[in-house]
Amino acid sequence: MRIEEISKQGLSKATDLELKQLKYQFAKFWDHHFKHNTKKVVGCFTRGGFVAKYRLLLKEMDSSQRSLEHSTCDIDRQAFKQSMEAKQAGIDIAMLGEIITKKNYVSMDEDFAESDEIKITIQALEPDKVMKVLLEEEVTESIKELVDKACVFVYDEDFEGSCIPVFHQVLRPVTKVEKVEIKKEEIETEEIVKDIEIVPIEKGDEHIVYGIVYEPDTEDAQHDMASAEEIKKAAYDFMEHVQAFKVMHKGKKVKVRILENYIAPIDFTINKRKIKEGSWVLVTRVLDKKLWAGIKAGRLTGYSMAGYAKVD
Secondary structure, three states, X not given: OOHHHOOHHXXXXXXXXXXXXXXHHHHHHHHHHOOOOOOOEEOOEEHXXXXXXXXXXXXXXXXXXXXXXXXXXXXXXXXXXXXHHHHHHOXXXXXXXXXXXXXXXXXXOOOOOXXXXXXXEEOOOOOOHHHHHHHHHHHHHHHHXXXXXXXXXXXXXXXXXXXXXXXXXXXXXXXXXXXXXXOOOOOOEEEEEEEEEEEEOOOOOOOEEEEEEEOOOOOOOOOOOOOHHHHHHHXXXXXXXXXXXXXXXXXXXXXXXXXXXXXXXXXXXXXXXXXXXXXXXXXXXXXOHHHHHHHHOOXXXXXXXXXXXXXX
16 A cells, blocks of 8 residues: 555455555655654645544554554654644544545634634535535535534635635645634725626527627727737636526526637628627527527527636
């Protein structure tokens, strides 16, 4: 078994000899890479995560079924220090494993120790149903191994207030339990709303419309402009983290499906409309009957892109 593959279940199935060999590998790696410096990351290991895996090994070696004798070395002092910090914090944060998903930031309520349940806030747009279930299951499983309490999930992209971070950087566990205060930078930003003309592609009932979301280096109605590179970033971010539509930026999401979202590779024309190279083009199918009726009647004539931008 390799160190990076260590898990509680895997260790329980290992032989006594394999456990002793692992302990030797841990001590050798620690002395060579971590002992005489303050490096936080070496290869695929974070300093705290490496010690946490070592503590899993020690726990298995010291279990009543094993009771294996072993010598003490420098990494043992680090393991003891980490366990004492966990006891003081009320949760062994170092034992959390990584969760790979879309860009999110996960925190828990600062009063988790006194509550019967743990309120988990995910500071991102709510993912689709499958991703939501998988994400919540993984976070719950990770936390319940440390604290036997139910987890209640809240999705809040604009969260403000006191909390204790649990995961960050694409759900890599934090290394220390500490309370932080999260505030939005309202002074440096203002809401930007851009109107985008939409054009039905079919006169029939295909319910398909297209629109040029943004043209590069072209002044818009608000006298702003953006480069092709910035427009490309915005288009990709929309596909990765948003893909949602509302009417007039209010109420629930409406049933609109994205058929095409791309950056124009060259100058070309759609239905006599010139498309400039580098433009962000969006093609959608409108599944909401009332919404489609509003488009055909001319009451709804465009997409409206909203977001926040720094203002100089």
